[in-house]
Amino acid sequence: MKPYQEQVLEDNIVIREFSQDIDELDLIWHMDDEDRTIIAIEETDWMFQFDDELPIPLNSPISIPRHKVHRVIKGSGNLKLKIIK
Numbered sequence: 001m002k003p004y005q006e007q008v009l010e011d012n013i014v015i016r017e018f019s020q021d022i023d024e025l026d027l028i029w030h031m032d033d034e035d036r037t038i039i040a041i042e043e044t045d046w047m048f049q050f051d052d053e054l055p056i057p058l059n060s061p062i063s064i065p066r067h068k069v070h071r072v073i074k075g076s077g078n079l080k081l082k083i084i085k
Contacts (some may be wrong), residue, residue, distance in 0.1 A: 003022050017024070018072065018078060019078055034066050039082045041051055050068060
């Protein structure tokens with residue numbers, strides 16, 4: 001089971017929402033098979049982290065190259081992301 005709810009807007013654009021009730025252990029390190037850009041839809045204190053780098057705020061768009069290991073770090077409230085593949 002995925003740790004988020006997903007709504008497909010177009011073939012290459014989805015909205016993902018992570019609940020504030022999620023267990024932090026469900027937010028695992030992973031990589032994707034395509035390049036992506038993620039954009040937080042609402043202001044948040046959740047963070048983003050690439051492997052071997054410090055966490056960064058989700059205050060501006062983040063480009064994720066394919067096969068680059070990364071994760072989100074839980075903050076307060078829900079996290080809603082627009083993902084462009």
